[in-house]
Amino acid sequence: MVSNVLPLVIALPLLGAAVLLIGGRRTDSWGPYLATLLPIASFVCALVLFVHTLGQPDDARSQSVHLWTWFEAGKLNVGADLLYDQLSSLFLLLITGVGSLIHVYSLGYMAHDERKRRFFGYLNLFVAAMLTLVLAANYLVLFLGWEGVGLASYLLIGFWQHKPSAAAAAKKAFVMNRVGDMGLSLAIALCFTTFGSTSFDVVNAGAQHAGETTMTWLGLLLLLGACGKSAQVPLQAWLLDAMEGPTPVSALIHAATMVTAGVYLMVRSHAILDAAPVARTAVVVVATVTLLWGAIIGTAKDDIKKVLAGSTMSQIGYMMLAAGLGPAGYAFAIFHLLTHGFFKANMFLGAGSVMHAMDDDVDMRHYGALRRAMPVTFLTFAMGYLAIIGFPGFSGFWSKDKIIDAAWHEHWWIGALALFGAGITAFYMTRLMLMTFFTDRRWREGVHPHESPSIMTGPLVVLAALSVLGGVMLLGSWIQDYLAPVVGEPPEESSGAPAWLISLLAVLVVAGGVALAWFLVGKRPVPQAAPTDVRWPVAVARQDLFGDEINDTFVVLPGRKLTGALLEIDRYGVDGLMTGGPVAVGAFAGIFRKAQNGFVRSYALSVLGGAVVVVLALMVVNWQ
Amino acid sequence: MTDVTPYLIVSAVLFSIGATGVLIRRNAIVVFMCIELMLNAANLSLVSFSNLHGNLEGQVTAFFVMVVAAAEVVIGLAIIMTIFRSRRSASIDDASLLKW
Amino acid sequence: MTATFVVTAPLMILSALGILVVRKAVHAALLLAVVMINLAFVYASLDAPFLFAVQIIVYTGAVLMLFLFVLMLVGVDVSDEVTESIRGHKVASLLLGLILAVVVLAMIGQLSLGTMKGLATANGAGIRGGGNLEALANLLFSRYVVAFEATSALLITAAVGAMVLAHRERTEPKSTQAELARERVRAYGENGLHLGPLPAPGTLARHNAVDTPALLPDGSHAKQSIPAGLHGHPKSGAAIEAKP
Numbered sequence: 004m005v006s007n008v009l010p011l012v013i014a015l016p017l018l019g020a021a022v023l024l025i026g027g028r029r030t031d032s033w034g035p036y037l038a039t040l041l042p043i044a045s046f047v048c049a050l051v052l053f054v055h056t057l058g059q060p061d062d063a064r065s066q067s068v069h070l071w072t073w074f075e076a077g078k079l080n081v082g083a084d085l086l087y088d089q090l091s092s093l094f095l096l097l098i099t100g101v102g103s104l105i106h107v108y109s110l111g112y113m114a115h116d117e118r119k120r121r122f123f124g125y126l127n128l129f130v131a132a133m134l135t136l137v138l139a140a141n142y143l144v145l146f147l148g149w150e151g152v153g154l155a156s157y158l159l160i161g162f163w164q165h166k167p168s169a170a171a172a173a174k175k176a177f178v179m180n181r182v183g184d185m186g187l188s189l190a191i192a193l194c195f196t197t198f199g200s201t202s203f204d205v206v207n208a209g210a211q212h213a214g215e216t217t218m219t220w221l222g223l224l225l226l227l228g229a230c231g232k233s234a235q236v237p238l239q240a241w242l243l244d245a246m247e248g249p250t251p252v253s254a255l256i257h258a259a260t261m262v263t264a265g266v267y268l269m270v271r272s273h274a275i276l277d278a279a280p281v282a283r284t285a286v287v288v289v290a291t292v293t294l295l296w297g298a299i300i301g302t303a304k305d306d307i308k309k310v311l312a313g314s315t316m317s318q319i320g321y322m323m324l325a326a327g328l329g330p331a332g333y334a335f336a337i338f339h340l341l342t343h344g345f346f347k348a349n350m351f352l353g354a355g356s357v358m359h360a361m362d363d364d365v366d367m368r369h370y371g372a373l374r375r376a377m378p379v380t381f382l383t384f385a386m387g388y389l390a391i392i393g394f395p396g397f398s399g400f401w402s403k404d405k406i407i408d409a410a411w412h413e414h415w416w417i418g419a420l421a422l423f424g425a426g427i428t429a430f431y432m433t434r435l436m437l438m439t440f441f442t443d444r445r446w447r448e449g450v451h452p453h454e455s456p457s458i459m460t461g462p463l464v465v466l467a468a469l470s471v472l473g474g475v476m477l478l479g480s481w482i483q484d485y486l487a488p489v490v491g492e493p494p495e496e497s498s499g500a501p502a503w504l505i506s507l508l509a510v511l512v513v514a515g516g517v518a519l520a521w522f523l524v525g526k527r528p529v530p531q532a533a534p535t536d537v538r539w540p541v542a543v544a545r546q547d548l549f550g551d552e553i554n555d556t557f558v559v560l561p562g563r564k565l566t567g568a569l570l571e572i573d574r575y576g577v578d579g580l581m582t583g584g585p586v587a588v589g590a591f592a593g594i595f596r597k598a599q600n601g602f603v604r605s606y607a608l609s610v611l612g613g614a615v616v617v618v619l620a621l622m623v624v625n626w627q
Numbered sequence: 628m629t630d631v632t633p634y635l636i637v638s639a640v641l642f643s644i645g646a647t648g649v650l651i652r653r654n655a656i657v658v659f660m661c662i663e664l665m666l667n668a669a670n671l672s673l674v675s676f677s678n679l680h681g682n683l684e685g686q687v688t689a690f691f692v693m694v695v696a697a698a699e700v701v702i703g704l705a706i707i708m709t710i711f712r713s714r715r716s717a718s719i720d721d722a723s724l725l726k727w
Numbered sequence: 728m729t730a731t732f733v734v735t736a737p738l739m740i741l742s743a744l745g746i747l748v749v750r751k752a753v754h755a756a757l758l759l760a761v762v763m764i765n766l767a768f769v770y771a772s773l774d775a776p777f778l779f780a781v782q783i784i785v786y787t788g789a790v791l792m793l794f795l796f797v798l799m800l801v802g803v804d805v806s807d808e809v810t811e812s813i814r815g816h817k818v819a820s821l822l823l824g825l826i827l828a829v830v831v832l833a834m835i836g837q838l839s840l841g842t843m844k845g846l847a848t849a850n851g852a853g854i855r856g857g858g859n860l861e862a863l864a865n866l867l868f869s870r871y872v873v874a875f876e877a878t879s880a881l882l883i884t885a886a887v888g889a890m891v892l893a894h895r896e897r898t899e900p901k902s903t904q905a906e907l908a909r910e911r912v913r914a915y916g917e918n919g920l921h922l923g924p925l926p927a928p929g930t931l932a933r934h935n936a937v938d939t940p941a942l943l944p945d946g947s948h949a950k951q952s953i954p955a956g957l958h959g960h961p962k963s964g965a966a967i968e969a970k971p
Contacts, residue, residue, distance in 0.1 A: 605816065687871055697785060
């Protein structure tokens with residue numbers, strides 16, 4: 004049954020993309036509706052598969068489907084294989100579920116856009132590619148999906164092509180992703196040379212036996228790929244720019260699904276990470292840096308979407324941290340990924356709703372006191388907010404605390420940093436809430452905010468409910484046990500700080516963050532224009548912690564110099580060689596033609612000279 | 628009963644002198660004269676060899692050389708005359724337009 | 728035989744060297760004549776009486792005279808400049824000539840040719856048992872008759888060619904005597920040109936050359952008394968000032 008239904012899951016959105024994009028203007032009227040129905044159909048299939056899987060015993064839950072042989076090149080035989088196991092089942096539900104909700108939301112959000120058919124086509128394309136990514140049974144099919152989501156991201160960030168900032172942001176995202184893709188490509192090549200195959204089961208089986216250096220390299224290269232896709236430091240600068248795209252795009256791609264592909268890759272390659280402690284340490288370092296980086300950036304932004312983007316960067320840092328902690332953390336990484344998908348998509352869609360009401364203004368300094376004007380949006384957003392700060396009982400509380408707990412057990416200071424990050428998260432999210440829904444009205448002229456239509460608030464309600472109830476997955480360690488056959492058994496709880504102490508500390512830190520935000524932002528009036536004379540931490544945070552400047556100095560400038568140098572070499576070296584030949588010949592000719600001086604006597608001299616040479620030669624040959 | 632070598636030596640020396648003269652002299656007519664000198668040197672060696680071998684082949688060849696030399700002189704001098712008519716100069720260095 | 732050679736060989740070589748160095752072309756022609764006559768004597772000493780005669784008659788008598796005629800037409804006094812216009816040419820030529828001589832002499836030194844047989848028997852192989860001439864004729868008209876005919880064709884071609892080269896094409900019809908007379912009277916009428924014949928060149932006590940100008944009553948030179956081609960010639964008498 005799996006082998007019949009599984010390809011359908013990918014094929015349906017792909018069909019939608021093909022029909023809408025190739026069909027053209029004829030599909031303008033009914034295209035978006037078809038495009039919304041197809042992911043819903045995929046979700047139904049995913050649900051069916053999930054229920055079927057739950058009915059199977061633990062060790063029979065993983066099933067692979069061989070569709071056809073993709074290519075054979077020498078010893079490399081790559082099949083278009085799909086793998087449905089516990090890990091991909093959860094992702095399938097997330098992608099199709101949240102994806103469908105966002106499709107429904109987009110029907111309302113993009114209703115007035117004349118190119119919305121294309122938008123839905125690209126969204127379907129994205130869903131198909133993301134499903135290919137998580138259903139792949141080998142690294143090459145994963146790479147296919149990886150590139151597909153990169154393409155869809157480019158198309159969707161730059162959807163409003165007429166805006167130069169959008170086009171530039173799309174390019175930036177694509178190029179930075181490419182750097183990561185390079186890492187992934189090299190990892191795949193290394194896989195092939197080490198194991199002779201890129202299939203997950205072969206790699207996972209052979210990881211312990213291959214040399215540790217190879218595994219370390221493999222792990223680091225995969226980490227590079229993950230950094231690109233998941234916007235981790237050092238490839239993080241594109242995520243905030245990617246907010247140029249329409250809000251549903253930001254919700255689906257840059258919050259819930261695409262950016263989590265890196266985490267998926269890390270968890271899928273857990274065998275490699277388990278065999279390479281150095282790579283795992285690198286993952287932890289990158290994740291810790293990123294979770295603080297994203298949080299600090301988020302505190303200084305006035306653009307609501309950019310705050311949420313910084314928050315995404317930070318939360319994915321948490322997920323990567325969990326993935327880097329080994330078998331103790333893999334399941335929690337996935338758990339946090341799922342809950343984050345719920346509440347972040349919820350908040351992004353809520354932000355979209357606010358923007359829709361405020362005439363597409365993103366500046367929070369022009370918001371204020373919106374809770375009366377948009378009650379549904381406010382309530383659903385509040386659910387997401389409480390989840391992300393880790394209010395006890397909400398889904399985020401359960402997932403984030405588990406990560407901090409695992410980090411604390413690894414090294415106490417990693418846990419401390421994660422805790423600190425939680426505090427900053429509480430601060431900037433509270434600041435966002437206060438500036439948007441509370442404080443005084445700072446609306447511009449002619450802006451009359453009103454609640455969004457139900458087609459937009461419907462998904463908000465569903466996602467809010469999931470944000471509240473998502474913690475149920477942890478009940479009875481269900482998610483750990485469910486994923487254990489795939490990611491390995493978590494180790495026994497070692498002695499150290501007990502879990503309830505960590506949770507208490509977390510709540511206290513969060514409360515501190517909320518209080519700080521209340522005093523700094525809630526108590527005082529919010530200025531309409533961003534104040535310019537700020538202390539240096541704020542200025543630095545506003546500059547994205549100089550992320551773009553670092554890239555410029557270390558990558559763009561040397562790259563430009565290199566290109567310039569190569570151009571010079573080409574122009575003077577290669578071209579010089581080509582044109583230099585004729586020039587040299589011409590110069591020699593210019594010298595040698597002087598021998599033709601026109602005087603008969605000179606020519607006669609050379610004739611006599613030749614005759615003498617001939618005579619000499621004859622003489623030498625016939626000497627006796 | 629004599630040796631043919633002195634005759635050949637004289638012929639070689641006359642030939643070399645004629646060749647050098649062709650290169651050195653600038654008057655076209657004197658150059659021609661040096662060419663005649665070279666031909667005469669060749670004639671001398673031909674006649675010496677005919678005496679050496681005891682047959683008249685060499686002399687016949689020398690005779691033909693003379694005839695051809697005469698014809699050549701006729702044409703050559705006519706050409707020099709023609710050139711002189713238009714250029715008013717008998718120096719061969721003046722006919723140097725075919726150069727770089 | 729040897730005595731002739733001993734006398735003529737140095738003369739020939741010296742005359743040849745002289746051709747290289749003399750400045751006036753006429754001197755070079757005369758030196759060439761010396762070489763050729765000496766060669767004739769050598770031919771005679773080598774049992775080649777016919778060639779001896781032909782050398783003097785044809786070569787010295789006809790060819791060299793032709794040279795002298797052309798020299799006369801071109802300019803007797805034209806002499807080569809001493810300085811060499813092409814850099815290094817003289818040195819290179821002398822060197823090359825020297826090398827050529829040395830190489831050929833070395834080659835000759837390598838040969839061992841045997842003694843000369845003499846042409847007594849060969850000369851006796853004539854038609855009527857006659858001498859060199861008959862034997863030559865025998866050879867010429869039997870074995871070398873084709874070459875002979877070809878050479879005669881060559882001579883005819885050369886003669887025709889010379890005529891063609893020396894020919895001047897008239898671009899307009901030849902002026903008749905009547906026209907010439909009319910021209911003369913017109914020139915007299917317009918320019919005052921003297922109508923009679925040109926004055927004869929002057930003959931003074933010291934010069935009897937054609938280029939000596941006649942003197943006018945006031946002692947100055949009459950330009951028309953010298954042939955036109957000699958005007959402005961540096962050595963012509965036209966440049967000599969008449970002593971009053």
